[in-house]
Amino acid sequence: MEHKNSSRARLSPSSDTEDIVALLAPRLAYFAGVARTEHVTRAAQEMQVPQSTLSRAMVRLEADLGVDLFARRGRTVALTPAGRTFLASVERALADIERAAEEVRADADPTGGKVAFGFLHTLGTETVPGLIRGFRADHPRVRFSLVQNYGEAMLERLRAGELDLCLTSPVPDAPDLEARRLDEQRLRLVVPGDHRLAGRRRIRLAEAADETFVTLEPGYGLRRITDDLCAAAGFRPRIAFEGEEAETLRGLVQAGLGVALLPPPTVARPGVVELTVTAPRAVREIGVAWLAGGGPDTPPVAAFKRFLLSRRGHLLPE
Template sequence: MSSNSKEKDMPVTRGARGAPAPEAAAGLAAGSWAALLAPRLAQFAGVARHEHVTRAAEELAVPQPTLSRAVVRLERDLGVTLLARHGRTVSLTPAGRAFLRSVERALAEVERAAEAVRADADPSAGKVAFGFLHTLGPETVPGLIRAFRADHPRVRFTLVQNYGEAMLERLRAGDLDLCLTAPVPEAPDLVARRLDEQRLRLVVPDDHRLASRKRIRLAEAAEEAFVTLEPGYGLRRITDDLCAAAGFRPRVAFEGEEAETLRGLVAAGLGVALLPPPAVPRPGVAELTVTAPRAVREIGVAWLDGHPDTPPVAAFKRFLLSRRGRLLPG
């Protein structure tokens, strides 16, 4: 006889009323109770509420024998008597009352969760989790949301500002539906579409030797100290690449986490920086157009490949794609 056949023939230790003995019930793998019990919790709660199987069956729209068997199986799985039978009526045992309190909390939480995800997917009033770069926060993103909500006034947004790599990780983790980032990412698990490009300028202190210039070749700044974003930021990678294309490696004096902080460091005379235009002109600096190499950063929208969109996310994605070439203000 095979070992599988022996296992099938082995008796199961059972306690009172045919329920598994406590030691047998305790052998269930961790996490399996929810899968085992969840389909019968609402049925048990209905019987407990009515204290009558027939009336509960009518409310739940299931045959009375089916409901009776479900509650008996629940008791057997738990190894505990939950209901005392009195003819056609039932009453809760002490164990049943304790179990019911937790069951009602669990069912209420499931109801709230179901309502929340249904609300987030509502085409007219759902939610979009949207990430974007800090530099797009002052003007670009508020303008986009305002334009989108002209036709979708009740759609809600969860907004997340961060640097590119951090946003892509949150996209992969399911925390974001869409993100605006630069440079446009290339990854097998993501879909990305280029939307626009933004010119970068060489920002220098207003008393700098180059401050009177309108245009400059980046190679002319090869000897300058640079202030840049930290490694891992998209703008840092673009800065390094542009400097390499100009024939030098930037001498980094300070590293930061936010573009406007870098602009302040430049104003303080601590170096020069390659930055996108500010939302509001910053005193103390001069901003020069870089003529060579072509100094731009491409901005795109990214989302997780194969991830199904809710109606509000799909609508906002279509809106963003319709803004190709006119994403940025001005």
């Protein structure tokens, strides 16, 4: 296994990383096997490769690196200091590869795997936990990576390949995305408990034209819907506060800082009154979106997509 007279050219420090990776990658498992057994013949038997193949691979590995990894004593070998340093990194790399292989095999398992699922903050308290509970009744081994965010941010994560599916509003209409409408949710005008309109049950949105509004920040779907509904009612809302979460806005309303168009709360909040908006029709559509042309879904993603589509018209809790 002596290699010092080998005519094989050594890689220089300036060699491209891609070149050295291509040269070294096939030999790392061989190197780890020889280092573990400290015996070329035994390592060849364990890995079920010809001893000559293993010997040549070690000679070429040392030549490519330009260092001695083994001290040879007959049929046995021992790691040099450089070999011990190299082995530590090789074992970590092989362990990472093994974990990655296990993960992709698990994701392709029709009875298991993982779904990266995004959804709006306002759907996180009841809707999404109920959906996952219902789905896992028939798919108990499927795991979820859950992401809560506003609509535009989730669509960007879809495009980046970080999400498989997302529930969002409004339902996107973009050439690079597929989307299906699943349900709609009524929005209410939320006013403080001591507000002049608090004794009402229903209201036309135009009656709130002179009110101060609290809304979500621009970029949020609910903000766009609020602006559109107010425009349809003939006015532009006067906005005092912008936030990132619906229940925070409800708290601002409770504090008397404005009124807001919001979806129903999970739990009724004291100190506010929620009025049904009779005109214009105040709803937000909720749909599921995924990347168009992204190739076939993994079995768990395909199963969860079918499940969501089967909930069309009854996605939301009563």
